Amino acid sequence: MFARLLSNFRTTILLSLLLAAVMIYAFGQLAPGGYDLGFWQAAFRWLHVVAGILWIGLLYYFNFVQIRVMPAIPAELKPAIGKHIAPEALFWFRWSALATVLAGLAVMFARGHAYAMEVLSFGLAGGMVEGDQQFALMGIGVWLAIVMFLNVWGIIWPNQKRALGIVPADDDAKAKAARIAMLGSRTNLLLSLPMLTSMAMYQTLFG
Secondary structure: OHHHHHHOHHHHHHHHHHHHHHHHHHHHHHOOOOOOHHHHHHHHHHHHHHHHHHHHHHHHHHHHHHHHHHHHOOOOOHHHHHHHHHHHHHHHHHHHHHHHHHHHHHHHHHOOHHHHHHHHOOOOOOOOOOOOHHHHHHHHHHHHHHHHHHHHHHHHHHHHHHHOOOOOOOHHHHHHHHHHHHHHHHHHHHHHHHHHHHHHHHHHHOO
8 A cells, every 4th residue: 555655646745745744833833932933934944945955956957867868869769858758847847946936035034124135135235244244145145046046937948948849949949949948057057056055054154
């Protein structure tokens, strides 16, 4: 029975979400402030991390695997990638990007508008004073993530739709769109490690 449950993706992910929801509820019960703003900050951070893993994981799949391996795939097999695997991966890729950014902004504003303004202005809101330099480092990560998100929706996805034939385009337009989408994806790959460094280092060192 357990093997049959795990064989179904939807059932598996729904059960995982249910178990996570139970744990989130338990954290709220034990948190010093109960279900206060601090709890919701933690809940948004959970969503931010989950969505971010899916988004960046797919970004790395595209760059570490699909883009590099596609030239070696026999021509008769490539349509299966373009018609079935790539559109599905791009669906989760673009929506997880949106969820990641929205949840991240929710975390930031849950910490207070003053904090959010310091981060978004690289510590310049109200004038740079001693200790504000850390906001500059966090702000770099936030703005890199926003640029990457805009790249997904404004460059990568529109060009992938043409390259994959989701919207009509001739062969020359498809080839050009595929290259633009690839370069957009490589741009996000380039920005991903600085962005993740900002997020991880800030949370560890400054909380």
